[in-house]
Amino acid sequence: MDFPALKSEITALQMSLFAMEEENLWIADTATACQDLDAPDQHKMHETTLDAIDYSMESLYLRYLKKRMPMETYTAEQYATCLMQLVDSIPDQFINVVSIMKFSDVLPRDQKVARALFPTQSTENGEESADQNEDPDRQANEHEYDIRTFVFLDLETTGLDTTTDNITELCLIAVDREQITELGNEVVEHEYGEFPKVPRVQDKLNILIDPLSMIPNEVSRITKIDKENLEVRNKKPFSYETSMILRSFLDRQAHPICLVAHNGDAFDYLILNNHLDRVKADQTIWKEIYCADSLTGVRELRQPCERRPNGLQYLMKEVGVHHSQLLPHSAEGDTIALMVVVKLFPQNLPMWLDQHKRRFK
Template structure:
């Protein structure tokens, strides 16, 4: 792996999500603390010698409302729910989130190392999945470090003993904090609270963790998505060129299994159209006419929520394939007005 000296900024990361990996979770909260290598190599202490959170650091915490429902257990643990996120008008993991993350990371000296506890099995793959939905990625050269297997390996090599009060060996973030600081972690299972705990745990073992960086870190490019978004999770943006109609028609399609939601803009007006498409009939191609577009829009404008004709849908995608610009992204699920 790359030498540790190559990473100048360590971005400590935690995610809160709708469930465990087997539930194909979505991110509901993300928190990052960006700390320069200097502060990890020269930790701050108070008058009693107790480690302190570095004074110089950048923080970013965002909440977002996922489309997927929280599992009851995830909601209980995190204190988040679809309801309270909706009540606070939080949009989902969209392009605004991506831009905010990119700008936050752009402020940091590169190369960057992402640090998470159980990151290889949860945080990194889930973040990769969410980024993949939007066609986005981390900065080139990003490195990842998971403190869970790294600390376990260090203890095994040096015969340390990290145990909870009941005597069983544990490497949960909370138990590590209790062991190292003889105190309860603050705001556990909030993303920002867990990042604070992670930073303090890292500082406690910083010399060892930085020394073993080469053997334990992985390139972001090696991280696989937690799961491949299904058609029901993907969102596609396309702009149809101005050909039969006086206005270009930006189309945003939200696939929902066998169906598809499309938002069609004609001039200043906005229409919701629900399209049910049988993929086995995709070969059918018929002429797209101005009258067909107008008829569909007029019915939608009357709030009758019609089905877009299959022929119209196929023609949009098959008539001008070279002129369609498709980008994966995520936005709030449409509702019929």
């Protein structure tokens, strides 16, 4: 079901997967593969027994991993993680039976329905398409002072020199302002204990990047990213295409947008700007984006007599969360940690970010 729906939307938008080399993009169905795994034993089973076998994700997860899927698995990302764990539990068997096909051979769903949902080009009588019209959210909120979307950002790099070191991992999590300012102090059960409830509606982008330079052993020890791993997994360097992926991600969000990074003014924003300049990125979207440094905000909001560390891992403990519940020193883990700190910090950190934002470019 997932593949035809995806193909339908891409076809309706008259797009191609050129960045993924569509002719070389293959797909596989885990349910079909698991059915094929059972095939050798089918002659031993009664026909009614075969019909009763449940090949749902929940059932297969329980069968092969010997445990139930986590109760909090309700997002596409969490579901995909469980799918990866399922395949990882039977890698040899899966590879031996899996049937693959080209994504280009997938038949999309009804195109009339898809085109009605996703109009993209001007019609013959001159009607404008959806992507030619100005974003109504952006237009309606140009006069508003408050930021509509906070985009939390973290980078992993080869070192701390913002002019010569390179990005190895980049994560952006975009969340509507109200989900940060209005979400209470609810918690959810996590495998490592209770964890603050994070916004359900969020956009996330996480990219691993080949830095085209050596990664010091000490850095690899901390981030768990090394040059060989990136090369073996065919991760690509930061490029103009990477900048367009970032642009598309930001352009999807409700404007005005504010990037939020911990120590961003002294590190993240500088190194990201350098990378964008190196690849001659289109600056249009970046000139519209604001940014603010949460580290500066925490320092200014504290009482002058307070002399406490302001690093992300210390702030996590301060708001009652252990950083080890995430993936510390991964771009994604640190970005989630930053979102939690901004949400739970005793003083009004979102308001400070609003009042002290500046243009990214």
